[in-house]
Amino acid sequence: MADIAVVGPGAIGSVAALAAQQTGRHSVTLCARRDPGALRVVDDLTSTVTELEAPILTSPDQVAGPAEWVLLAVKAQQTDGAAGYLDALCKPSTTVVALQNGVEHIERVAPYANDAHVLPAIVWISAEPTGPGEVTIRNNISSMIQVPAGPDGEEFARLLEGAPAVQVALVSDFTTAAWRKLTTNAIAGLMAAAGKRAVVYQRPDVRELALALATETLAVARAEGAALPESEAEALVGIFEAMAPDIGSSILFDRLAGRELEWDARNGVVRRLGRRHGIPTPVSDVLVPLLAAASDG
Numbered sequence: 001m002a003d004i005a006v007v008g009p010g011a012i013g014s015v016a017a018l019a020a021q022q023t024g025r026h027s028v029t030l031c032a033r034r035d036p037g038a039l040r041v042v043d044d045l046t047s048t049v050t051e052l053e054a055p056i057l058t059s060p061d062q063v064a065g066p067a068e069w070v071l072l073a074v075k076a077q078q079t080d081g082a083a084g085y086l087d088a089l090c091k092p093s094t095t096v097v098a099l100q101n102g103v104e105h106i107e108r109v110a111p112y113a114n115d116a117h118v119l120p121a122i123v124w125i126s127a128e129p130t131g132p133g134e135v136t137i138r139n140n141i142s143s144m145i146q147v148p149a150g151p152d153g154e155e156f157a158r159l160l161e162g163a164p165a166v167q168v169a170l171v172s173d174f175t176t177a178a179w180r181k182l183t184t185n186a187i188a189g190l191m192a193a194a195g196k197r198a199v200v201y202q203r204p205d206v207r208e209l210a211l212a213l214a215t216e217t218l219a220v221a222r223a224e225g226a227a228l229p230e231s232e233a234e235a236l237v238g239i240f241e242a243m244a245p246d247i248g249s250s251i252l253f254d255r256l257a258g259r260e261l262e263w264d265a266r267n268g269v270v271r272r273l274g275r276r277h278g279i280p281t282p283v284s285d286v287l288v289p290l291l292a293a294a295s296d297g
Protein backbone atom coordinates (compact mmCIF):
# COMPACT_ATOMS: atom_id res chain seq x y z
CA MET A 1 0.00 0.00 0.00
CA ALA A 2 1.21 3.51 -0.77
CA ASP A 3 0.10 6.98 0.31
CA ILE A 4 -0.92 8.87 -2.82
CA ALA A 5 -1.91 12.53 -2.91
CA VAL A 6 -3.58 13.80 -6.07
CA VAL A 7 -3.01 17.54 -6.34
CA GLY A 8 -5.56 19.10 -8.69
CA PRO A 9 -8.46 16.62 -8.89
CA GLY A 10 -9.82 18.00 -12.15
CA ALA A 11 -10.20 16.00 -15.37
CA ILE A 12 -6.84 14.18 -15.35
CA GLY A 13 -6.44 14.19 -11.56
CA SER A 14 -9.81 12.46 -11.19
CA VAL A 15 -8.87 9.76 -13.72
CA ALA A 16 -5.52 9.25 -11.95
CA ALA A 17 -7.32 9.00 -8.60
CA LEU A 18 -9.78 6.54 -10.12
CA ALA A 19 -6.90 4.38 -11.33
CA ALA A 20 -5.28 4.44 -7.88
CA GLN A 21 -8.64 3.55 -6.30
CA GLN A 22 -9.21 0.72 -8.77
CA THR A 23 -6.02 -1.04 -7.69
CA GLY A 24 -7.57 -1.45 -4.23
CA ARG A 25 -4.07 -1.21 -2.78
CA HIS A 26 -3.55 2.44 -1.90
CA SER A 27 -4.59 5.23 0.39
CA VAL A 28 -5.60 8.19 -1.80
CA THR A 29 -6.13 11.82 -0.77
CA LEU A 30 -7.45 14.50 -3.11
CA CYS A 31 -5.89 17.95 -2.71
CA ALA A 32 -8.18 20.59 -4.21
CA ARG A 33 -8.51 24.33 -3.84
CA ARG A 34 -12.27 24.22 -3.31
CA ASP A 35 -14.64 21.52 -2.14
CA PRO A 36 -16.47 19.94 -5.08
CA GLY A 37 -18.65 17.99 -2.62
CA ALA A 38 -18.20 14.63 -4.28
CA LEU A 39 -16.32 13.54 -7.38
CA ARG A 40 -17.35 10.93 -9.90
CA VAL A 41 -15.85 9.66 -13.14
CA VAL A 42 -18.06 8.60 -16.04
CA ASP A 43 -16.83 6.29 -18.79
CA ASP A 44 -18.52 7.37 -22.02
CA LEU A 45 -18.10 3.91 -23.59
CA THR A 46 -19.62 1.79 -20.84
CA SER A 47 -21.61 4.58 -19.08
CA THR A 48 -20.07 3.33 -15.83
CA VAL A 49 -20.10 5.96 -13.09
CA THR A 50 -17.53 5.59 -10.29
CA GLU A 51 -17.54 7.75 -7.18
CA LEU A 52 -14.11 8.67 -5.89
CA GLU A 53 -13.99 7.53 -2.29
CA ALA A 54 -10.94 9.53 -1.23
CA PRO A 55 -11.04 12.37 1.30
CA ILE A 56 -10.90 15.84 -0.23
CA LEU A 57 -8.65 18.52 1.29
CA THR A 58 -9.08 22.16 0.35
CA SER A 59 -5.94 23.67 1.85
CA PRO A 60 -2.30 22.64 2.36
CA ASP A 61 -2.87 23.31 6.10
CA GLN A 62 -4.97 20.11 6.17
CA VAL A 63 -2.11 17.90 4.90
CA ALA A 64 -1.10 15.43 7.62
CA GLY A 65 2.47 14.98 6.34
CA PRO A 66 4.57 14.08 3.30
CA ALA A 67 3.24 11.46 0.88
CA GLU A 68 5.11 8.69 -0.89
CA TRP A 69 3.51 9.67 -4.20
CA VAL A 70 2.16 12.98 -5.43
CA LEU A 71 0.22 12.91 -8.68
CA LEU A 72 0.29 16.54 -9.80
CA ALA A 73 -2.51 17.36 -12.25
CA VAL A 74 -3.00 21.11 -12.04
CA LYS A 75 -2.58 22.98 -15.32
CA ALA A 76 1.04 24.00 -15.99
CA GLN A 77 0.35 27.67 -15.19
CA GLN A 78 -1.27 26.65 -11.89
CA THR A 79 1.87 24.89 -10.62
CA ASP A 80 3.11 27.84 -8.58
CA GLY A 81 -0.38 28.12 -7.02
CA ALA A 82 0.02 24.51 -5.84
CA ALA A 83 3.35 25.32 -4.13
CA GLY A 84 1.78 25.07 -0.65
CA TYR A 85 0.56 21.52 -1.29
CA LEU A 86 3.87 20.49 -2.84
CA ASP A 87 5.76 21.87 0.15
CA ALA A 88 3.52 20.01 2.61
CA LEU A 89 3.52 16.73 0.65
CA CYS A 90 7.08 16.42 -0.61
CA LYS A 91 10.24 15.16 1.03
CA PRO A 92 13.31 13.78 -0.78
CA SER A 93 11.91 10.22 -0.90
CA THR A 94 8.60 11.38 -2.45
CA THR A 95 8.00 10.92 -6.16
CA VAL A 96 6.00 13.66 -7.85
CA VAL A 97 4.46 12.48 -11.12
CA ALA A 98 3.90 15.58 -13.24
CA LEU A 99 0.73 14.69 -15.14
CA GLN A 100 0.91 17.79 -17.30
CA ASN A 101 1.27 18.66 -20.93
CA GLY A 102 4.42 20.30 -22.20
CA VAL A 103 8.09 19.40 -22.35
CA GLU A 104 9.32 21.32 -19.30
CA HIS A 105 7.89 19.23 -16.44
CA ILE A 106 11.07 19.00 -14.37
CA GLU A 107 12.05 22.70 -14.68
CA ARG A 108 8.49 23.64 -13.77
CA VAL A 109 7.89 21.35 -10.81
CA ALA A 110 11.29 20.66 -9.19
CA PRO A 111 11.67 24.15 -7.62
CA TYR A 112 8.60 23.43 -5.44
CA ALA A 113 9.26 19.77 -4.64
CA ASN A 114 11.72 19.82 -1.69
CA ASP A 115 14.25 17.62 -3.56
CA ALA A 116 11.62 14.96 -4.27
CA HIS A 117 12.00 12.90 -7.46
CA VAL A 118 10.05 14.51 -10.29
CA LEU A 119 8.81 12.03 -12.87
CA PRO A 120 7.62 13.71 -16.07
CA ALA A 121 4.54 12.08 -17.58
CA ILE A 122 2.91 12.27 -20.98
CA VAL A 123 -0.82 11.98 -20.56
CA TRP A 124 -2.74 10.30 -23.38
CA ILE A 125 -6.16 10.53 -21.76
CA SER A 126 -9.18 12.35 -23.12
CA ALA A 127 -11.16 13.58 -20.13
CA GLU A 128 -13.60 16.43 -19.83
CA PRO A 129 -15.36 18.08 -16.89
CA THR A 130 -19.05 17.45 -17.68
CA GLY A 131 -20.78 18.89 -14.63
CA PRO A 132 -20.20 19.85 -11.02
CA GLY A 133 -17.99 17.15 -9.53
CA GLU A 134 -18.17 15.08 -12.71
CA VAL A 135 -15.48 14.11 -15.22
CA THR A 136 -16.14 12.05 -18.33
CA ILE A 137 -13.50 9.88 -19.97
CA ARG A 138 -13.83 10.06 -23.74
CA ASN A 139 -12.70 6.83 -25.30
CA ASN A 140 -11.50 8.35 -28.56
CA ILE A 141 -8.03 7.27 -27.42
CA SER A 142 -7.05 4.44 -25.07
CA SER A 143 -5.95 5.97 -21.80
CA MET A 144 -2.22 5.77 -21.32
CA ILE A 145 0.44 7.58 -19.30
CA GLN A 146 3.98 7.44 -20.69
CA VAL A 147 6.91 7.89 -18.32
CA PRO A 148 10.66 7.58 -18.85
CA ALA A 149 12.01 4.04 -18.53
CA GLY A 150 14.04 3.73 -15.34
CA PRO A 151 13.53 2.95 -11.65
CA ASP A 152 10.99 5.76 -10.93
CA GLY A 153 9.00 4.93 -14.03
CA GLU A 154 8.97 1.23 -13.18
CA GLU A 155 7.74 1.95 -9.65
CA PHE A 156 4.98 4.17 -11.03
CA ALA A 157 3.92 1.43 -13.42
CA ARG A 158 3.76 -1.00 -10.47
CA LEU A 159 1.78 1.57 -8.44
CA LEU A 160 -1.09 1.61 -10.96
CA GLU A 161 -0.70 -1.96 -12.23
CA GLY A 162 -4.06 -3.64 -12.76
CA ALA A 163 -6.11 -0.42 -12.90
CA PRO A 164 -8.46 -0.63 -15.90
CA ALA A 165 -8.72 3.19 -16.19
CA VAL A 166 -5.17 3.75 -17.35
CA GLN A 167 -2.12 1.94 -18.61
CA VAL A 168 1.37 3.15 -17.67
CA ALA A 169 3.93 2.72 -20.45
CA LEU A 170 7.69 3.08 -20.07
CA VAL A 171 9.46 4.86 -22.92
CA SER A 172 13.19 4.80 -23.56
CA ASP A 173 13.28 7.94 -25.75
CA PHE A 174 11.19 10.24 -23.60
CA THR A 175 12.30 13.41 -25.45
CA THR A 176 10.84 12.10 -28.69
CA ALA A 177 7.64 10.91 -27.02
CA ALA A 178 7.17 14.23 -25.20
CA TRP A 179 7.66 16.29 -28.37
CA ARG A 180 5.27 14.07 -30.33
CA LYS A 181 2.61 14.82 -27.71
CA LEU A 182 3.60 18.50 -27.57
CA THR A 183 3.08 18.72 -31.32
CA THR A 184 -0.48 17.45 -30.88
CA ASN A 185 -0.98 19.99 -28.08
CA ALA A 186 0.30 22.76 -30.36
CA ILE A 187 -2.17 21.70 -33.06
CA ALA A 188 -5.00 21.65 -30.50
CA GLY A 189 -4.23 25.32 -29.84
CA LEU A 190 -6.09 26.00 -33.08
CA MET A 191 -9.28 24.66 -31.47
CA ALA A 192 -8.87 27.16 -28.64
CA ALA A 193 -8.17 30.00 -31.09
CA ALA A 194 -11.25 29.15 -33.16
CA GLY A 195 -13.43 28.29 -30.14
CA LYS A 196 -14.47 25.07 -31.92
CA ARG A 197 -14.06 21.33 -31.34
CA ALA A 198 -12.31 18.94 -33.73
CA VAL A 199 -14.78 19.76 -36.48
CA VAL A 200 -12.54 22.75 -37.18
CA TYR A 201 -9.90 20.46 -38.80
CA GLN A 202 -12.38 19.55 -41.52
CA ARG A 203 -11.80 23.00 -43.03
CA PRO A 204 -9.04 22.79 -45.68
CA ASP A 205 -7.60 26.16 -44.61
CA VAL A 206 -7.36 25.12 -40.95
CA ARG A 207 -5.86 21.78 -41.98
CA GLU A 208 -3.19 23.67 -43.94
CA LEU A 209 -2.51 25.88 -40.93
CA ALA A 210 -2.30 22.82 -38.66
CA LEU A 211 0.20 21.24 -41.03
CA ALA A 212 2.40 24.36 -41.04
CA LEU A 213 2.18 24.54 -37.24
CA ALA A 214 3.09 20.87 -36.87
CA THR A 215 6.00 21.28 -39.28
CA GLU A 216 7.54 24.21 -37.39
CA THR A 217 6.96 22.46 -34.03
CA LEU A 218 8.74 19.35 -35.29
CA ALA A 219 11.69 21.48 -36.47
CA VAL A 220 12.04 22.83 -32.93
CA ALA A 221 11.58 19.29 -31.56
CA ARG A 222 14.50 18.01 -33.67
CA ALA A 223 16.67 20.90 -32.44
CA GLU A 224 15.80 19.76 -28.90
CA GLY A 225 16.93 16.21 -29.67
CA ALA A 226 13.68 14.51 -30.67
CA ALA A 227 13.80 11.94 -33.47
CA LEU A 228 10.79 13.28 -35.35
CA PRO A 229 11.10 13.69 -39.12
CA GLU A 230 9.17 16.40 -40.97
CA SER A 231 6.97 13.67 -42.49
CA GLU A 232 5.46 13.07 -39.01
CA ALA A 233 3.49 16.31 -39.43
CA GLU A 234 0.97 14.70 -41.82
CA ALA A 235 0.36 11.80 -39.44
CA LEU A 236 -0.17 14.07 -36.44
CA VAL A 237 -2.56 16.36 -38.27
CA GLY A 238 -4.31 13.21 -39.51
CA ILE A 239 -5.13 12.31 -35.88
CA PHE A 240 -7.15 15.52 -35.61
CA GLU A 241 -8.80 15.09 -39.00
CA ALA A 242 -9.92 11.61 -38.00
CA MET A 243 -11.40 12.71 -34.66
CA ALA A 244 -15.14 12.72 -34.10
CA PRO A 245 -16.21 16.33 -34.65
CA ASP A 246 -17.35 16.78 -31.02
CA ILE A 247 -14.00 15.86 -29.45
CA GLY A 248 -12.34 18.79 -27.70
CA SER A 249 -9.16 19.57 -25.82
CA SER A 250 -8.53 20.82 -22.30
CA ILE A 251 -7.30 24.15 -23.69
CA LEU A 252 -10.57 24.51 -25.65
CA PHE A 253 -12.65 23.69 -22.54
CA ASP A 254 -10.80 26.44 -20.67
CA ARG A 255 -11.32 28.88 -23.54
CA LEU A 256 -15.06 28.13 -23.68
CA ALA A 257 -15.33 28.54 -19.90
CA GLY A 258 -13.43 31.86 -19.96
CA ARG A 259 -10.59 30.45 -17.84
CA GLU A 260 -6.87 31.13 -18.07
CA LEU A 261 -5.24 29.08 -20.85
CA GLU A 262 -2.24 26.76 -20.68
CA TRP A 263 -0.87 28.58 -23.72
CA ASP A 264 2.75 28.96 -22.68
CA ALA A 265 3.46 25.28 -21.88
CA ARG A 266 1.71 24.05 -25.04
CA ASN A 267 2.26 26.73 -27.72
CA GLY A 268 4.48 29.45 -26.24
CA VAL A 269 7.23 26.89 -25.75
CA VAL A 270 7.45 26.32 -29.52
CA ARG A 271 8.08 30.01 -30.12
CA ARG A 272 10.43 30.40 -27.13
CA LEU A 273 12.61 27.40 -28.02
CA GLY A 274 12.37 28.17 -31.74
CA ARG A 275 13.92 31.58 -31.04
CA ARG A 276 16.65 29.99 -28.95
CA HIS A 277 17.58 27.70 -31.86
CA GLY A 278 17.08 30.34 -34.59
CA ILE A 279 14.18 28.36 -36.11
CA PRO A 280 11.35 30.41 -37.64
CA THR A 281 7.92 29.69 -36.12
CA PRO A 282 5.59 31.92 -38.16
CA VAL A 283 2.33 30.18 -37.21
CA SER A 284 3.17 30.18 -33.51
CA ASP A 285 4.22 33.84 -33.79
CA VAL A 286 0.59 34.66 -34.61
CA LEU A 287 -1.18 31.99 -32.58
CA VAL A 288 0.67 32.49 -29.28
CA PRO A 289 -0.22 36.18 -28.74
CA LEU A 290 -3.85 35.40 -29.66
CA LEU A 291 -4.03 32.57 -27.11
CA ALA A 292 -2.27 34.73 -24.51
CA ALA A 293 -4.74 37.55 -25.15
CA ALA A 294 -7.71 35.16 -24.92
CA SER A 295 -6.27 33.93 -21.62
CA ASP A 296 -6.08 37.43 -20.09
CA GLY A 297 -8.87 38.30 -17.68
Ligand SMILES: NC(=O)c1ccc[n+]([C@@H]2O[C@H](COP(=O)([O-])OP(=O)(O)OC[C@H]3O[C@@H](n4cnc5c(N)ncnc54)[C@H](OP(=O)(O)O)[C@@H]3O)[C@@H](O)[C@H]2O)c1
Binds near residue numbers: 013123
Ligand atom coordinates in the same frame (compact mmCIF):
# COMPACT_ATOMS: atom_id res chain seq x y z
N1 LIG B 1 -8.21 16.91 -19.94
C1 LIG B 1 -7.55 16.20 -20.83
O1 LIG B 1 -8.16 15.48 -21.63
C2 LIG B 1 -6.04 16.21 -20.86
C3 LIG B 1 -5.39 15.29 -21.68
C4 LIG B 1 -4.00 15.22 -21.66
C5 LIG B 1 -3.29 16.07 -20.86
N2 LIG B 1 -3.93 16.98 -20.09
C6 LIG B 1 -3.09 17.85 -19.25
O2 LIG B 1 -3.27 17.47 -17.90
C7 LIG B 1 -3.08 18.61 -17.04
C8 LIG B 1 -4.32 18.79 -16.19
O3 LIG B 1 -5.39 19.14 -17.08
P1 LIG B 1 -6.92 18.93 -16.72
O4 LIG B 1 -7.64 18.92 -18.02
O5 LIG B 1 -7.09 17.82 -15.78
O6 LIG B 1 -7.22 20.31 -15.97
P2 LIG B 1 -8.46 20.66 -15.05
O7 LIG B 1 -9.63 19.80 -15.36
O8 LIG B 1 -8.60 22.14 -15.11
O9 LIG B 1 -7.94 20.25 -13.62
C9 LIG B 1 -7.02 21.01 -12.89
C10 LIG B 1 -7.47 20.94 -11.45
O10 LIG B 1 -6.50 21.55 -10.64
C11 LIG B 1 -7.18 22.31 -9.66
N3 LIG B 1 -6.29 23.30 -9.12
C12 LIG B 1 -5.82 24.43 -9.68
N4 LIG B 1 -5.01 25.08 -8.83
C13 LIG B 1 -4.96 24.34 -7.71
C14 LIG B 1 -4.30 24.49 -6.46
N5 LIG B 1 -3.54 25.56 -6.19
N6 LIG B 1 -4.47 23.53 -5.54
C15 LIG B 1 -5.24 22.46 -5.79
N7 LIG B 1 -5.92 22.25 -6.93
C16 LIG B 1 -5.77 23.20 -7.88
C17 LIG B 1 -8.34 22.88 -10.43
O11 LIG B 1 -9.30 23.37 -9.53
P3 LIG B 1 -10.52 24.32 -9.98
O12 LIG B 1 -11.60 23.35 -10.34
O13 LIG B 1 -10.78 25.12 -8.76
O14 LIG B 1 -10.06 25.13 -11.16
C18 LIG B 1 -8.79 21.66 -11.19
O15 LIG B 1 -9.61 20.83 -10.39
C19 LIG B 1 -2.82 19.78 -17.99
O16 LIG B 1 -1.43 19.98 -18.13
C20 LIG B 1 -3.43 19.33 -19.30
O17 LIG B 1 -2.86 19.94 -20.42
C21 LIG B 1 -5.28 17.08 -20.06
